[in-house]
Amino acid sequence: MTLAVVFILTALIAISIVPFVDTRWKGFLAIIAVSINSVLSGFVAFKALTGINTLLTFPGSFVTGLIPVRIDALSAWFILVINFTFLTGVIYGFHYMKAYKSQKANLSIHWIAFILVHTSLIIITAIQNSLAFLIIWEVMALSSFLLVIFEHYNKGTLKAGINFLVQSHISILFLILPFIGVAIKMNSYDFTAITAYSQQNPLLTNLGLFLCFFTGFAIKAGFVPFHTWLPYAHPAAPAHVSGVMSGVIIKIGIYGILRMLLLIKSDYVTVGYIILFFSVISGIYGVMLAILQHNLKKLLAYHSIENIGIIGIGIGLGCIGLGTGNQLLSMLGFAGALLHTLNHSLFKSLLFYSAGNVYQATHTMDIEHLGGIAKRMPHTSILFLIAALAICGLPPFNGFVSEFLIYSGMFSGLSTASLMPLWALIFSIFGLALIGGLALLCFTKAYGTVFLGTPRLKMEHTVIESRIGSILPMYVGVTLIILIGLFPTFFVKALSLPVGLFASKIGSIQQAEALYSLDTLNMISLCAFGIFGLAGLIYLIRWKVISSKHLIINTTWGCGYIAPTSKIQYTASSFVRTYRKLAEPLLSIEKKKKDIHGIFPDHGQHETHPYDKVESLLIDFPLKVIRRFINWFSFLQNGVLQIYILYGVAFIGLILITPLIYEKVISLIQFLNRL
Amino acid sequence: MLSLLLIIIASLFFTGIIIRTKSISSGRKGPGIFQPIKDVVRQFRKGAVFSETTTIIFQIAPSIYFASVVMAILVIPFGNTKGIISFNGDFVFFAYVLALGKFFSIISALDTGSSFEGMGASREALYSMFAEPAFFILMGSFALLTGHTSFYDIFSTLNFGSYISFMLGTLATYVFVMIAMIENSRMPIDDPKTHLELTMVHEVMILDNSGFDLGLILSASYLKFAMYGALIANFFIGSLPLYISIPIFFGIQFLFAMVVGILESFMARFRMSHNSQFIFTLSSVSLLIFFGVLLVLKRFI
Numbered sequence: 024m025t026l027a028v029v030f031i032l033t034a035l036i037a038i039s040i041v042p043f044v045d046t047r048w049k050g051f052l053a054i055i056a057v058s059i060n061s062v063l064s065g066f067v068a069f070k071a072l073t074g075i076n077t078l079l080t081f082p083g084s085f086v087t088g089l090i091p092v093r094i095d096a097l098s099a100w101f102i103l104v105i106n107f108t109f110l111t112g113v114i115y116g117f118h119y120m121k122a123y124k125s126q127k128a129n130l131s132i133h134w135i136a137f138i139l140v141h142t143s144l145i146i147i148t149a150i151q152n153s154l155a156f157l158i159i160w161e162v163m164a165l166s167s168f169l170l171v172i173f174e175h176y177n178k179g180t181l182k183a184g185i186n187f188l189v190q191s192h193i194s195i196l197f198l199i200l201p202f203i204g205v206a207i208k209m210n211s212y213d214f215t216a217i218t219a220y221s222q223q224n225p226l227l228t229n230l231g232l233f234l235c236f237f238t239g240f241a242i243k244a245g246f247v248p249f250h251t252w253l254p255y256a257h258p259a260a261p262a263h264v265s266g267v268m269s270g271v272i273i274k275i276g277i278y279g280i281l282r283m284l285l286l287i288k289s290d291y292v293t294v295g296y297i298i299l300f301f302s303v304i305s306g307i308y309g310v311m312l313a314i315l316q317h318n319l320k321k322l323l324a325y326h327s328i329e330n331i332g333i334i335g336i337g338i339g340l341g342c343i344g345l346g347t348g349n350q351l352l353s354m355l356g357f358a359g360a361l362l363h364t365l366n367h368s369l370f371k372s373l374l375f376y377s378a379g380n381v382y383q384a385t386h387t388m389d390i391e392h393l394g395g396i397a398k399r400m401p402h403t404s405i406l407f408l409i410a411a412l413a414i415c416g417l418p419p420f421n422g423f424v425s426e427f428l429i430y431s432g433m434f435s436g437l438s439t440a441s442l443m444p445l446w447a448l449i450f451s452i453f454g455l456a457l458i459g460g461l462a463l464l465c466f467t468k469a470y471g472t473v474f475l476g477t478p479r480l481k482m483e484h485t486v487i488e489s490r491i492g493s494i495l496p497m498y499v500g501v502t503l504i505i506l507i508g509l510f511p512t513f514f515v516k517a518l519s520l521p522v523g524l525f526a527s528k529i530g531s532i533q534q535a536e537a538l539y540s541l542d543t544l545n546m547i548s549l550c551a552f553g554i555f556g557l558a559g560l561i562y563l564i565r566w567k568v569i570s571s572k573h574l575i576i577n578t579t580w581g582c583g584y585i586a587p588t589s590k591i592q593y594t595a596s597s598f599v600r601t602y603r604k605l606a607e608p609l610l611s612i613e614k615k616k617k618d619i620h621g622i623f624p625d626h627g628q629h630e631t632h633p634y635d636k637v638e639s640l641l642i643d644f645p646l647k648v649i650r651r652f653i654n655w656f657s658f659l660q661n662g663v664l665q666i667y668i669l670y671g672v673a674f675i676g677l678i679l680i681t682p683l684i685y686e687k688v689i690s691l692i693q694f695l696n697r698l
Numbered sequence: 699m700l701s702l703l704l705i706i707i708a709s710l711f712f713t714g715i716i717i718r719t720k721s722i723s724s725g726r727k728g729p730g731i732f733q734p735i736k737d738v739v740r741q742f743r744k745g746a747v748f749s750e751t752t753t754i755i756f757q758i759a760p761s762i763y764f765a766s767v768v769m770a771i772l773v774i775p776f777g778n779t780k781g782i783i784s785f786n787g788d789f790v791f792f793a794y795v796l797a798l799g800k801f802f803s804i805i806s807a808l809d810t811g812s813s814f815e816g817m818g819a820s821r822e823a824l825y826s827m828f829a830e831p832a833f834f835i836l837m838g839s840f841a842l843l844t845g846h847t848s849f850y851d852i853f854s855t856l857n858f859g860s861y862i863s864f865m866l867g868t869l870a871t872y873v874f875v876m877i878a879m880i881e882n883s884r885m886p887i888d889d890p891k892t893h894l895e896l897t898m899v900h901e902v903m904i905l906d907n908s909g910f911d912l913g914l915i916l917s918a919s920y921l922k923f924a925m926y927g928a929l930i931a932n933f934f935i936g937s938l939p940l941y942i943s944i945p946i947f948f949g950i951q952f953l954f955a956m957v958v959g960i961l962e963s964f965m966a967r968f969r970m971s972h973n974s975q976f977i978f979t980l981s982s983v984s985l986l987i988f989f990g991v992l993l994v995l996k997r998f999i
Contacts, residue, residue, distance in 0.1 A: 397754075401754075415797070417795075418791060431786060435847055453835060457830070460797075460826065460831070461827055463823060475755065476751065547785075549783070557765040557769060558761055561761040561914070568742070568910055572744070572909065574745055574746055574748065575746070577750065578751075579811055589811065593813065593819070593820065601971065
């Protein structure tokens with residue numbers, strides 16, 4: 024209890040001090056507050072991961088009723104993931120924000136919002152009272168909105184922020200409906216009421232209930248087709264906010280889906296199919312669009328959608344496992360999903376921080392303008408490379424481990440599944456393999472054009488490496504990425520309790536664990552060491568041999584052409600041109616082209632603007648219709664003050680007259696009745 | 699261990715046989731079978747020229763590429779003997795570790811800032827992407843057929859009982875041969891002997907590599923060929939005793955190399971822009987195999 028009070032007090036005190044201290048101290052205060060709260064919540068979470076759950080009950084108010092706080096293994100896992108990303112994020116952000124130190128008031132709001140998001144995320148994972156949950160969810164949504172619109176003086180940023188705000192409220196709407204609906208039926212806001220409700224009702228009702236929750240949480244998590252806010256909000260926010268947002272804020276949607284799976288007893292097979300379908304689509308669609316992006320941060324944002332898809336594939340498989348009674352499949356699915364949640368938070372935040380470093384050094388995010396940064400920014404370049412390898416799911420890094428778990432689940436599920444799950448499995452195998460291949464294309468493009476080659480645009484300023492302060496937290500992230508790749512057994516073991524929560528629905532957890540021997544993971548770890556060892560050994564031999572040889576440094580070989588310019592390089596667009604031609608029918612790409620004509624051509628140009636087809640169908644079209652409808656009433660808003668006052672008078676008059684008319688109507692009905 | 703040894707031996711003459719087949723079919727005398735290996739040895743002894751544009755990536759990429767191919771070979775079994783590494787789902791590792799090598803060879807090509815190498819890199823990234831789903835569906839079908847999820851278990855329990863399973867074996871061999879062609883960028887996909895900017899995925903990507911690095915890349919590609927040959931051979935070896943299976947292994951490698959040589963002599967390369975569509979059909983063929991497996995197992999109800 025005291026821990027919880029200290030936790031909330033720390034946040035409150037920090038928030039109230041931030042506006043009154045010097046600019047330098049604002050960020051520092053945020054670091055202190057986030058660190059203290061991370062230690063406090065991390066302590067409780069560690070206990071929960073070893074099997075000691077924390078149960079607290081706050082008295083609450085007469086509106087909410089008792090507010091139970093239950094920290095089980097699932098909450099604990101998410102708390103740890105959130106804490107790690109926020110710690111690296113706040114330290115990175117502290118240094119990143121130095122560039123904006125003149126904006127005093129803006130910084131105050133920024134850091135207050137940052138502390139608030141961290142605190143509210145932790146509370147969301149722990150609290151189990153519907154009304155309190157919704158309130159904290161709203162706090163989280165509003166403060167993340169403030170984080171996104173830090174550069175609100177840019178029109179684009181503000182627009183992206185408002186887009187985010189509107190969509191998070193649609194998400195809240197979808198959450199309010201089932202939460203309050205259940206609360207009215209059961210007369211309790213406690214989450215246990217949801218379980219009780221679902222036990223009383225037929226599976227079909229529960230499916231509807233779950234789908235309502237799923238839609239709400241899916242908007243937050245960024246599943247296609249609910250993802251449209253994401254590619255705008257991420258590039259608009261400062262780098263550390265994008266990192267934190269993509270790393271953990273969208274994961275809170277995943278947490279919500281998992282929590283509801285635990286609470287609602289429903290037809291898991293159907294739920295599994297639905298989640299799987301949305302996930303595979305999200306995965307493929309996300310990466311398909313990511314490849315075409317010209318803005319580095321937007322590219323990364325689309326990759327978040329892809330990775331949410333991969334996590335969802337894990338969850339979907341887990342559900343199918345639960346429904347068909349296949350313990351191994353359910354265990355591997357959920358373990359893969361949870362581990363990928365951690366993994367994605369690590370490499371995606373790292374990628375966004377690297378993008379932030381690039382942005383601060385070059386002041387542009389346009390991939391076509393960058394190039395040759397690896398020489399100027401060696402640390403950032405190597406950090407981005409490792410994160411890129413990890414996000415493609417390549418061994419020996421962490422992304423491979425979680426994808427391997429999911430693959431293992433799918434392949435082991437094949438032999439026992441009946442026809443319908445078999446289709447689902449082969450569909451997701453196809454999807455995951457395609458996602459892997461497309462991610463490779465995307466990140467070779469991103470890394471190759473941003474960091475390698477020669478600069479494509481002459482910068483007016485020198486490009487220099489970021490300071491040690493922003494590099495250091497990134498190295499912490501990379502260390503964890505490599506550690507998970509090298510010692511997957513440890514991390515998967517740590518997952519046994521959270522996964523057990525799900526697996527125990529269809530039998531004891533010991534039974535499930537006995538099905539999957541950790542030897543396989545030990546072999547993965549061996550392989551990871553093998554790759555490092557072998558590559559190191561070969562490189563060493565090469566170095567020994569080559570150092571005694573005659574080495575020449577010369578220009579890149581150009582088939583005899585000896586005056587290469589940076590313009591002859593492959594650009595990002597040309598790198599993915601063949602892909603774009605193939606994918607064109609599926610996506611909407613706007614092209615502008617001016618060919619070169621004549622003997623003395625002046626200039627040619629070629630532009631592509633990838634646009635989201637889902638967005639134009641699901642957001643733009645309804646908006647257009649609504650706008651047209653609302654336009655019919657635009658004559659009301661004519662800007663004449665007198666008329667507005669008239670509206671007021673009319674309105675008041677209407678209110679006063681209504682009861683009178685009502686009475687008359689009632690008496691008329693009564694009169695008619697008497698007849 | 700056995701498979702590693704055999705693959706290394708096969709890789710010594712594999713490319714030589716391809717070249718020899720081509721020279722015979724075009725009526726030339728041609729070089730000896732071990733000429734490619736002699737070339738590699740010469741490369742290892744040479745000094746090197748590095749582009750001034752390149753970074754550390756260009757230096758480490760060939761070593762990692764070579765290491766990735768060797769790691770992939772380690773998981774391949776030989777009939778009844780396991781590979782050095784064998785675990786459930788090892789073919790996932792096989793595909794992904796090869797992708798690691800590919801990732802590095804692509805970015806090392808982009809590292810030179812050359813106009814040609816980017817082209818090769820772009821194609822390499824695209825083609826391998828389409829080969830991957832086919833491979834996974836194929837392995838998924840065999841996992842379904844045999845009930846096992848590692849190369850060793852699948853190959854050692856695979857037996858062709860009925861007519862349908864023979865058809866499956868044929869189709870699977872076709873898919874594997876095609877995947878090998880894509881991964882090595884050989885004939886129907888790409889012609890290694892045409893001139894520069896016209897084609898050549900692998901050759902154009904390594905334009906700037908020289909000396910030891912070039913030797914590493916070349917020997918890795920020989921190994922890769924023999925590795926796919928070994929995978930195909932595994933289909934037919936099953937649980938035969940060693941004194942039969944080893945000759946079969948070399949026979950299949952020889953045949954595979956001949957087929958590649960003959961293909962390259964008598965077939966025209968596909969249009970580059972149409973390649974990706976062609977590779978789609980691979981996925982369809984592997985789906986066909988999946989249906990076949992369902993038929994064999996009577997899972998179609």
